[in-house]
Amino acid sequence: MALTLGLLVATSPFLLAHHSFSAEYDSNQPVKVTGTVTRVDWQNPHIWFFLDVKDEQGKVSNWGFSGAPPGVLQRRGISRDSLKAGDVVVVEGFRARDGSNNASGGKVTFADGRSVFTASNEDKAPR
Amino acid sequence: MSKIQTNVAALATVLAVVLVAMLNAQSKPVAQIPRAADGKPDLSGMWDNPKEPGSRAPATVFDKAKMAPFAPGGEALFYEPRTGDPRHDEPRAFCMPSGFPSAFLGPYPVQLIQTPQYLVMSTEFMNVTRIVPLDGRPHKTDIEPTFYGEPVGRWEGDTLVIEGRNYKRWSLDDWYYQNPKEYRMHSEAFHSIERLRRVDADTIAYEFTVDDPKIFTKPWSVQWEMKRHPEWEKTGLYEMVCNENNRCEGGKCRDSK
Numbered sequence: 001m002a003l004t005l006g007l008l009v010a011t012s013p014f015l016l017a018h019h020s021f022s023a024e025y026d027s028n029q030p031v032k033v034t035g036t037v038t039r040v041d042w043q044n045p046h047i048w049f050f051l052d053v054k055d056e057q058g059k060v061s062n063w064g065f066s067g068a069p070p071g072v073l074q075r076r077g078i079s080r081d082s083l084k085a086g087d088v089v090v091v092e093g094f095r096a097r098d099g100s101n102n103a104s105g106g107k108v109t110f111a112d113g114r115s116v117f118t119a120s121n122e123d124k125a126p127r
Numbered sequence: 128m129s130k131i132q133t134n135v136a137a138l139a140t141v142l143a144v145v146l147v148a149m150l151n152a153q154s155k156p157v158a159q160i161p162r163a164a165d166g167k168p169d170l171s172g173m174w175d176n177p178k179e180p181g182s183r184a185p186a187t188v189f190d191k192a193k194m195a196p197f198a199p200g201g202e203a204l205f206y207e208p209r210t211g212d213p214r215h216d217e218p219r220a221f222c223m224p225s226g227f228p229s230a231f232l233g234p235y236p237v238q239l240i241q242t243p244q245y246l247v248m249s250t251e252f253m254n255v256t257r258i259v260p261l262d263g264r265p266h267k268t269d270i271e272p273t274f275y276g277e278p279v280g281r282w283e284g285d286t287l288v289i290e291g292r293n294y295k296r297w298s299l300d301d302w303y304y305q306n307p308k309e310y311r312m313h314s315e316a317f318h319s320i321e322r323l324r325r326v327d328a329d330t331i332a333y334e335f336t337v338d339d340p341k342i343f344t345k346p347w348s349v350q351w352e353m354k355r356h357p358e359w360e361k362t363g364l365y366e367m368v369c370n371e372n373n374r375c376e377g378g379k380c381r382d383s384k
C-alpha cells in the first residue's frame with residue numbers, strides 16, 4: 001500500500017456543498033492513498049470513512065476521509081453497504097487545513113478500479 | 128394560364144399559407160401544466176435545486192453583468208473581509224444557518240407542497256422549511272430579523288411572486304465562491320423577490336431579484352430554473368442533521384478514533 005501526498009496535479013476540488021470547501025480542506029494539498037477500510041460513519045452532514053494506510057517505511061497510520069452526504073449517495077443508489085471494513089480502496093481528495101490525517105475523499109475506487117463513489121458533477125466548482 | 132388566373136392562383140396560395148399559419152398558431156398546444164382545484168398552477172412536487180437555465184450549472188446569486196451599481200457605502204457592506212477567525216469567516220462550517228437563498232442552492236432536492244393558503248418549500252439541505260402564506264397578508268412589522276426572512280406570496284396570473292423581508296444581515300454567498308479575502312453579505316434592508324412560473328410539466332422558471340437599497344442603487348435579477356424529479360417522490364427528502372458528525376468544524380478535525 002502506498003501513501004502519496006502532494007504529488008498529484010491540483011485539479012478543481014470536489015465541493016460537497018455543505019460547508020465552504022476552503023474552510024476545511026486545502027486545494028493545494030491533493031492526497032491519494034491506498035488503504036484498508038477500518039470504519040464507516042454513515043452520518044450527516046457527510047459520511048466519513050477511515051483507512052489504515054502503510055507508508056514506505058511500513059508504518060501504519062489511520063486516515064479519515066469525508067465523502068458526500070448520505071442522502072445524496074442514497075439517491076444515487078449507493079447504500080451504506082457499498083463500503084465495508086476490510087475493503088481495500090484508493091482515495092483521492094484534499095488534505096485538511098489543520099494538517100491532520102484527514103481529507104476530503106472526492107473519488108473512491110476499489111483496488112481493481114471499480115468506482116465506489118465520487119462527488120457528482122454538480123458538486124464541482126463552476127468557476 | 129391567363130395573367131388574371133395566375134394572380135388568383137398566387138393570391139390563393141398566399142391565403143392558404145396565411146390560413147395554415149394562423150391555424151397552426153391557434154392549435155399550437157399551450158404547455159400543459161398541472162393546476163390545483165382553485166385553478167392556480169400547482170407547483171407541488173419534488174424538484175432539483177435551482178440551476179442555471181440551459182447549462183444546468185449550479186445556480187449562483189451573482190452574475191456581475193447583472194448586478195446593479197453600488198449605492199454610496201454599499202460596497203463596504205457587501206464585501207465582508209475574511210479575518211482568519213473561522214467563526215466569522217465561514218459560520219456555515221459550524222452548522223450555522225446558510226440563510227436565503229443559499230440554503231436552496233446546494234445540490235439537494237427541494238419539495239414544494241401547495242395549498243390555496245400556503246406554499247411550503249422544504250429543502251433537504253439542513254432541513255430548511257419556508258412556509259409562504261398566499262392569502263395576501265402584509266409583512267409583519269416590529270419583528271426580530273431572521274436568517275431566512277419572512278416570505279409572503281401572491282399570484283400574478285400564473286406567476287407566483289414571493290417577497291421576503293425581515294432578514295438579518297447575513298451571507299448572500301452561494302456555495303461556490305472561494306475568494307480567500309472576502310465573502311458577500313446582504314444588509315438588513317435586503318428585500319428578496321422571487322417569481323416562480325411553471326412553464327411546462329417538468330420546469331419552473333425562477334427569477335430571483337436582489338433589492339438591497341443599502342448596498343445597490345436599484346434591484347437586479349438573475350434567472351434560474353428548477354426541474355421536476357418524480358422519481359424522488361418514493362424516498363422523499365432524507366434527514367440532514369448538520370451537527371451529527373461535523374468532524375472538521377471550522378477546519379479543526381477531530382481525532383479519527
